[in-house]
Structures are given as structure tokens and as C-alpha cells.
Amino acid sequence: MNIWFVWLVRVPLGSTFSVRSGIPVSRTRLSRALWFDVPLEKFKNLLGENSLAAKMFLSRIAKTAFSQSSQAARIAAGNQYMGMLRKGFPSAPTYHTWLRDVIASGNGERSSLLRPADVFRVNSRGIGHTPHFQYPSADAVQDDLYSGADDARVPGLEPTKAGEKPRVVVLGTGWAGCRFLKGLDTKLYDIVCISPRNHMVFTPLLASTCVGTLEFRSVAEPVSRIQSALSGAPNSYFYLASCTGIDTHKHQVCCESVSSAGLPDEPYHFKVAYDKLVIAAGADPLTFNIRGVKEHAMFLREVQHAQEIRRKLLLNLMLSEAPGISEEEKKRLLHCVVIGGGPTGVEFSGELSDFIMRDVRQRFSHVKDYIQVTLIEASEILSSFDVGLRQYATNHLTKSGVRLVRGVVKEVLPEKILLSDGTCVPYGLLVWSTGVGPSEFVKSLDLPKSPGGRIGVDEWLRVPSVEDVFALGDCAGFLEQTGRPVLPALAQVAEREGKYLANLFNQMGKRNGGRAHCAKDIPLGDPFVYRHLGSMASVGRYKALVDLRQSKDAKGISMAGFVSWFIWRSAYLTRVVSWRNRFYVAVNWATTLVFGRDNSRIG
Numbered sequence: 001m002n003i004w005f006v007w008l009v010r011v012p013l014g015s016t017f018s019v020r021s022g023i024p025v026s027r028t029r030l031s032r033a034l035w036f037d038v039p040l041e042k043f044k045n046l047l048g049e050n051s052l053a054a055k056m057f058l059s060r061i062a063k064t065a066f067s068q069s070s071q072a073a074r075i076a077a078g079n080q081y082m083g084m085l086r087k088g089f090p091s092a093p094t095y096h097t098w099l100r101d102v103i104a105s106g107n108g109e110r111s112s113l114l115r116p117a118d119v120f121r122v123n124s125r126g127i128g129h130t131p132h133f134q135y136p137s138a139d140a141v142q143d144d145l146y147s148g149a150d151d152a153r154v155p156g157l158e159p160t161k162a163g164e165k166p167r168v169v170v171l172g173t174g175w176a177g178c179r180f181l182k183g184l185d186t187k188l189y190d191i192v193c194i195s196p197r198n199h200m201v202f203t204p205l206l207a208s209t210c211v212g213t214l215e216f217r218s219v220a221e222p223v224s225r226i227q228s229a230l231s232g233a234p235n236s237y238f239y240l241a242s243c244t245g246i247d248t249h250k251h252q253v254c255c256e257s258v259s260s261a262g263l264p265d266e267p268y269h270f271k272v273a274y275d276k277l278v279i280a281a282g283a284d285p286l287t288f289n290i291r292g293v294k295e296h297a298m299f300l301r302e303v304q305h306a307q308e309i310r311r312k313l314l315l316n317l318m319l320s321e322a323p324g325i326s327e328e329e330k331k332r333l334l335h336c337v338v339i340g341g342g343p344t345g346v347e348f349s350g351e352l353s354d355f356i357m358r359d360v361r362q363r364f365s366h367v368k369d370y371i372q373v374t375l376i377e378a379s380e381i382l383s384s385f386d387v388g389l390r391q392y393a394t395n396h397l398t399k400s401g402v403r404l405v406r407g408v409v410k411e412v413l414p415e416k417i418l419l420s421d422g423t424c425v426p427y428g429l430l431v432w433s434t435g436v437g438p439s440e441f442v443k444s445l446d447l448p449k450s451p452g453g454r455i456g457v458d459e460w461l462r463v464p465s466v467e468d469v470f471a472l473g474d475c476a477g478f479l480e481q482t483g484r485p486v487l488p489a490l491a492q493v494a495e496r497e498g499k500y501l502a503n504l505f506n507q508m509g510k511r512n513g514g515r516a517h518c519a520k521d522i523p524l525g526d527p528f529v530y531r532h533l534g535s536m537a538s539v540g541r542y543k544a545l546v547d548l549r550q551s552k553d554a555k556g557i558s559m560a561g562f563v564s565w566f567i568w569r570s571a572y573l574t575r576v577v578s579w580r581n582r583f584y585v586a587v588n589w590a591t592t593l594v595f596g597r598d599n600s601r602i603g
């Protein structure tokens with residue numbers, strides 16, 4: 001059966017659940033919280049802004065908060081005094097050291113100004129302790145906590161007990177993690193998903209959101225719709241946090257909450273014990289350590305990246321119309337440079353050229369002759385496609401006004417790029433898309449590595465040498481001793497690995513192998529085998545490339561043009577995760593076709 005048909009008949013991923021972006025806290029502990037309700041001025045008057053008495057008083061607060069097991073005391077102390085401490089005492093770095101000293105010395109009188117209060121009324125959903133609220137610049141305190149000095153002080157989920165379901169901890173909500181979550185049998189397992197974003201991004205259509213062909217919501221699928229147990233099952237949770245470390249001996253992960261408005265300045269830290277751990281934390285954009293890339297270039301991996309690109313593009317278009325802008329500056333502002341001629345760079349360039357041809361010419365007619373797209377690639381564009389398709393893409397892009405430049409970037413400055421041949425390329429918008437490599441998180445893990453630095457796995461996606469740890473997607477690769485090549489960083493690889501691993505876990509769970517240290521003697525069945533289904537890339541203006549061959553030298557269908565574009569669009573429409581988003585995408589496409597792209601600059 002051909003791949004096209006398979007896509008058409010696929011059933012979308014999962015139904016509904018709501019995501020909890022906070023961390024559950026224990027009501028009993030919180031009800032014992034101390035609320036330090038002292039006005040700043042009163043405190044300063046009483047003790048003097050920098051006096052020894054003040055330091056001793058704060059020392060006492062700090063010590064009280066740490067010595068009482070009530071995590072809420074820390075929360076209250078941190079919350080109420082954070083501003084006070086910062087205003088009245090030395091600024092962050094100095095204060096940091098100072099606070100450590102006072103915590104260590106622990107002198108001072110308990111102040112009568114402290115009064116107990118029942119501050120928080122939050123339902124617990126099983127977390128052992130309230131994630132503690134950090135004192136200002138509490139990294140040092142945190143270091144102590146994670147050094148194992150007093151491990152019990154770090155809040156978190158305890159190991160599962162007899163009678164409870166085994167707990168699977170999943171790191172990441174990308175293609176791999178979400179497909180795994182969708183397939184896991186929640187009658188057999190409780191799930192804890194930890195990720196800095198609460199949605200999956202449908203990456204193949206992300207480039208279309210940068211120019212307004214699609215709206216951002218259309219490519220983001222809440223994880224709650226993919227695995228409903230995360231919001232409904234009593235012992236399953238979603239935590240909006242990043243994993244910062246894994247203790248494979250203790251079977252636990254250390255996490256740090258994502259900081260954002262409404263949350264404390266310092267993140268919460270907590271730990272979660274697992275029976276089985278699935279690492280699906282993806283990869284980071286490759287910058288080859290070229291100076292200035294991280295500071296000045298934009299990446300295209302997340303929805304907020306696409307939002308930034310769209311805002312910048314529209315801002316530059318509007319700025320360039322302002323009176324008094326020189327010709328040279330107009331050209332710079334409207335010069336969009338894309339670095340990297342892989343599928344993502346080409347698709348983004350195609351979308352931009354479409355936007356320019358259709359929308360900019362109509363709605364920004366004063367500056368239409370200034371806007372230009374340049375795609376810079378060190379070797380050949382679309383090197384994973386065969387020579388005929390590459391040639392087609394080159395001709396089509398050139399006809400659409402995209403300037404293709406062969407060059408190697410040496411340095412990126414705020415308004416220009418320096419190439420290694422000495423050329424200087426001014427830009428108004430710079431998008432960096434040169435592939436991905438292991439993230440800092442993956443690099444930091446003390447786990448075996450595959451060639452290329454990903455987490456090394458065997459044929460069953462297990463991380464050998466440690467028990468109950470699995471890795472998949474862009475962050476994982478086969479170990480050299482398996483004799484298998486590292487698979488490409490593709491959604492189709494990640495998705496199929498997720499599906500495979502969910503089935504493997506369900507089989508293990510049915511044979512009572514779900515608990516920690518219990519799967520050693522359980523037969524795992526067939527290893528994971530990857531069969532490439534083909535590649536597609538759109539090149540703009542209703543044209544695309546479709547290559548349904550296993551490799552570029554194999555026999556099979558490969559074509560380019562309008563029919564390919566139609567296949568590309570229909571295939572991705574059927575692959576969009578939910579019916580809701582499928583509907584959004586179809587409506588967005590129809591709206592763009594009829595009315596053009598939306599060019600309001602919001603936010």
C-alpha cells in the first residue's frame with residue numbers, strides 16, 4: 001500500500017485533557033505555613049537597613065524556613081521577603097553569598113512580628129512536598145540540595161509503592177514523546193510528563209506560520225489532547241519544567257520549573273522518582289560555535305520563534321516605509337537572509353518568496369522593489385534529495401526571486417554577516433537553519449553516547465548500562481556496537497520510535513515488567529526497525545518536491561511541481577495531530593487563498 005494512502009486513512013492522535021502548568025502542593029504542609037506579614041518600611045525602621053540585627057533577623061527567617069520541614073515556610077519567606085531583601089540589602093551576587101553565610105550561622109531571635117497563617121489552599125495531587133520556593137539567588141542552596149547533602153529537603157514525587165501502578169516519566173513533548181504518550185496504556189502505568197512546553201509543535205508546517213499562511217494555534221497541539229490521563233488520572237501529571245539531571249542509581253530525575261510571569265524569579269526545583277524513564281528531549285540548533293549566531297540570528301524550532309520572525313519581518317516592512325530612511329538602510333531592513341539550504345531553510349525561503357510575490361507587492365507597494373531573500377548554503381541545497389529534484393528546486397527558487405549564494409559564514413554581527421571569502425552581507429532578518437545537534441542537557445548526561453554525541457541506545461531503544469532508561473527521537477542514536485547507523489533527525493523517525501516504544505512498554509507492563517528493576521528477564525520482542533517512507537519539501541508558489549523512495553538511489557516515485565505540492569499539502573493535512581487542528585489548518589489555507597495573508601503586527 002502506498003504511503004499516501006496510509007496517511008489518508010490515519011486516525012489522529014488522542015482526545016482531551018487539561019494541562020497543569022503549576023506544581024501540586026501539599027495542603028497539610030501548606031496549612032502550617034508561616035506568613036511573614038511585615039511591611040518593608042517598618043522592618044527598615046526597626047532594624048536599620050544594613051544593620052547586623054537585620055541580618056540576624058533574616059538569618060533567623062532563613063534558618064526557620066529550612067529547619068522546619070514545612071516547605072511552605074520557605075515559600076512564604078521567599079515570597080514576602082524577596083523584594084525586601086533585594087531592596088534593603090546588597091544586590092544579587094553579594095547577597096547570595098551573604099545569605100548562604102547567614103543560613104550557615106543561623107543566629108538571631110525569632111521575631112514576634114511573624115505570625116502563623118493559613119495562606120495556601122491548594123489541592124494536593126500526590127506530590128510528596130511542596131516544590132520549595134527558592135530564596136533569592138538560591139543556586140548555592142540548590143547546589144547543596146543536589147549534592148546529596150540533604151536529599152530529603154528537595155520536594156518531589158516519591159518512588160511508587162506496592163499497590164500503585166508503575167510510574168513512567170517522559171521528558172519532552174515533541175514528536176517522539178507525544179507519540180509515546182498517546183500509545184501508552186494508562187491502565188498499566190501512571191505517567192509523569194516533564195517538558196518546558198505544554199504542547200507539541202507540528203514542525204513541518206511551522207515555516208508557514210512565519211508569514212501568516214497559517215496561524216500559530218494551528219500547529220500547536222496541547223499535550224492534554226494527546227494523553228488525557230495527564231489531566232484526569234489521579235497519579236499522572238504534566239509538569240511545565242526542564243529536567244536538569246538524572247540519577248540513574250536512585251531512579252529519579254531533577255527538574256527546574258519554567259519561570260514566567262506570575263511565578264517567582266527563581267525557579268522551583270523538584271525531583272521525580274521513576275520506574276521507567278523515557279528521554280525524548282530533542283536536539284538544539286547547530287551553530288558550529290560561529291561568533292554572533294546565538295546573539296543575532298533567529299531560529300525556527302518553536303512556535304515563539306515563528307512569532308518572533310513574523311513580528312520582525314512586519315516591523316522591518318513598516319519601518320522601511322518611514323520618511324527619512326536612506327536607500328541603503330531600506331535595502332538592509334528588507335534583506336531577509338536564510339542560512340542553511342536543508343528542507344527547513346528551503347521551505348522557509350519558499351514561504352517568504354510567496355509572501356513577497358503575493359502580499360508584499362499588493363500591500364507594501366512603496367517598498368516592494370527593495371525586499372530580497374538570500375539563501376546561503378555552504379555546499380548544495382537539499383542535499384538529501386536527488387540531483388533532478390535539487391535542480392528543480394534551484395530553478396524554481398531563483399525564478400521566485402530567491403538569491404542562492406554558496407558561502408560559509410564566519411561571523412554574525414548585529415546588522416551584517418561576514419562570509420569566509422570576505423563578503424559582507426547586510427541583513428534585516430536573519431534565520432539560522434543549519435541542522436541540529438545534541439542539546440546541552442543531553443551533553444551533560446552521564447550516559448553512553450552514539451556517534452555524533454546523542455544518547456546511545458540499543459535496538460530496543462534502551463540505554464544500556466543503566467536500568468529502566470530509554471531514549472528516542474532527535475536526542476537518541478544507535479550505539480556504534482549495534483552496527484546500525486544513527487537515524488536522521490526527522491519527525492517520521494521520532495514518531496515511529498514513539499509508537500514502537502509504547503507497544504514495548506505495554507507488553508512489558510502486561511508481563512509485570514513495569515516496575516523498576518523488573519524487566520530484566522522479560523523478552524522484549526522484535527527490535528525497532530526503521531524504514532524510510534520518503535521525503536517532501538515545499539518550495540513555494542504551489543510547487544513541492546516529493547520523493548517516495550527509500551534512498552535517493554533506489555527505484556520509486558520522485559516528482560516535483562504542482563501535483564507534488566498538492567500531495568505535500570494533503571499529506572500534512574492528514575498528519576496534523578487532531579481534528580481540531582486539521583480544521584484550523586484547512587480554514588487557514590482557504591482564508592489565505594481567498595483573502596491573502598494577515599499582516600497585522602500584534603504584540
Ligand SMILES: Cc1cc2nc3c(=O)[nH]c(=O)nc-3n(C[C@H](O)[C@H](O)[C@H](O)COP(=O)(O)OP(=O)(O)OC[C@H]3O[C@@H](n4cnc5c(N)ncnc54)[C@H](O)[C@@H]3O)c2cc1C
Pocket residue numbers: 171172173174175176177194195196197203204205206207241242243244280281282283300301344439441472473474475489490491492493494536
Ligand atoms: C521547522 C522544522 C520543520 C521540520 N520539518 C520536518 C518534516 O517536514 N519532516 C520530518 O520528518 N521532520 C521535520 N522536522 C524535524 C522534526 O521536527 C524533528 O525531527 C522532530 O521534532 C524530533 O522529535 P523529538 O521528539 O525527538 O524532538 P522535539 O520535537 O524537538 O521535542 C523535544 C521536546 O523535548 C523538550 N525538552 C527539551 N529539553 C528538555 C529537558 N531538559 N527536559 C524536558 N524536556 C525537554 C522540548 O521542549 C520538546 O518538547 C522539522 C523540524 C523543524 C524545526
